[in-house]
Amino acid sequence: MSRRLLGLDVGGTGIKAALLDGEGRVLRRARWATAELGIARESILPALESRLLGMLAREAITVGDLGGLGLACPGLVDADTGRLHDAPNLRHWEGLDIGPWLADRFRCPVALDNDVNALAYGEWRLGAGRGTRDMVCLALGTGVGGGLILDGKIYRGWRGLGAELGHLSIDRHGRRCACGNRGCLEAYAGAWALSATARRALARRAPGHRALARLLAGQPPTPAALSRAAAGGSALARELWAEAGCALGVALAGLVNIFAPERIVIAGGLSRAGRLLMEPACQEARRRLMNPDVQRLDLRRRALGDDGAAIGAALQAGEERP
Numbered sequence: 001m002s003r004r005l006l007g008l009d010v011g012g013t014g015i016k017a018a019l020l021d022g023e024g025r026v027l028r029r030a031r032w033a034t035a036e037l038g039i040a041r042e043s044i045l046p047a048l049e050s051r052l053l054g055m056l057a058r059e060a061i062t063v064g065d066l067g068g069l070g071l072a073c074p075g076l077v078d079a080d081t082g083r084l085h086d087a088p089n090l091r092h093w094e095g096l097d098i099g100p101w102l103a104d105r106f107r108c109p110v111a112l113d114n115d116v117n118a119l120a121y122g123e124w125r126l127g128a129g130r131g132t133r134d135m136v137c138l139a140l141g142t143g144v145g146g147g148l149i150l151d152g153k154i155y156r157g158w159r160g161l162g163a164e165l166g167h168l169s170i171d172r173h174g175r176r177c178a179c180g181n182r183g184c185l186e187a188y189a190g191a192w193a194l195s196a197t198a199r200r201a202l203a204r205r206a207p208g209h210r211a212l213a214r215l216l217a218g219q220p221p222t223p224a225a226l227s228r229a230a231a232g233g234s235a236l237a238r239e240l241w242a243e244a245g246c247a248l249g250v251a252l253a254g255l256v257n258i259f260a261p262e263r264i265v266i267a268g269g270l271s272r273a274g275r276l277l278m279e280p281a282c283q284e285a286r287r288r289l290m291n292p293d294v295q296r297l298d299l300r301r302r303a304l305g306d307d308g309a310a311i312g313a314a315l316q317a318g319e320e321r322p
């Protein structure tokens with residue numbers, strides 16, 4: 001039997017797990033609420049271990065069959081030491097030597113990486129970026145994360161601090177970003193930003209606000225609700241998506257000028273909006289490229305769904321040498 005790989009995507013609210021066979025096929029998926037593992041530092045890792053062992057048992061797999069265990073975590077992750085340093089959504093986990101601990105308990109190579117790096121790696125190996133050598137990944141979630149595959153390798157930069165593509169500033173006088181800078185891509189093309197823009201448009205009674213409010217029917221203007229409203233005929237909802245798309249397009253043109261990627265993969269919850277977001281993004285990017293006839297703008301949506309980071313983490317662990 002080829003060795004199995006286990007990948008985890010640990011987020012502030014939930015943990016996604018994917019068990020892969022030797023060919024990268026997903027054998028089993030699992031989801032847990034992060035809060036289930038408690039907040040006491042000494043209980044988090046044993047609680048995680050028991051859930052992972054339960055998952056293996058349900059596939060009749062023993063610890064000895066595991067060829068690697070990968071973890072994708074938000075924030076600043078030290079891939080070399082296996083320690084999580086700075087994770088604003090996961091404060092209880094900060095400073096845990098999670099990599100060495102899991103390597104000891106599961107007796108297999110463990111890989112730890114930033115969640116968007118893991119996602120980029122998963123999409124590159126088995127998803128929308130398969131077969132490319134240079135790939136940029138943008139994860140449009142609550143915020144915006146980035147991942148770079150350059151010359152067939154993941155690029156992390158000095159101390160793993162690179163590829164923060166969501167904080168590429170696209171307007172120096174622009175909106176304030178959570179990072180303290182102004183005009184970051186994240187302040188326009190993340191879920192939080194999109195919903196905040198929609199709330200402001202409704203509050204100032206922008207043209208079309210009545211139709212949008214009617215379609216929202218009292219629900220908050222989440223990206224999913226704004227997609228439905230756009231499909232239901234709201235011009236304002238379409239405009240809000242177009243605005244986010246244009247901001248994305250400005251960033252895409254910059255990324256193509258810098259990296260000349262073979263492909264750009266758009267992941268994260270906002271990628272579900274499809275053409276509502278991608279068409280204005282593509283148009284805006286083409287307008288801004290140095291030479292759109294020569295430069296390549298190959299934009300794809302993610303292919304691995306919500307499990308991309310867990311799958312990528314598992315595959316990264318498979319690359320580690322025991």
Ligand SMILES: [Zn+2]
Nearest residue numbers: 167177179184
């Ligand atoms: Zn920022």
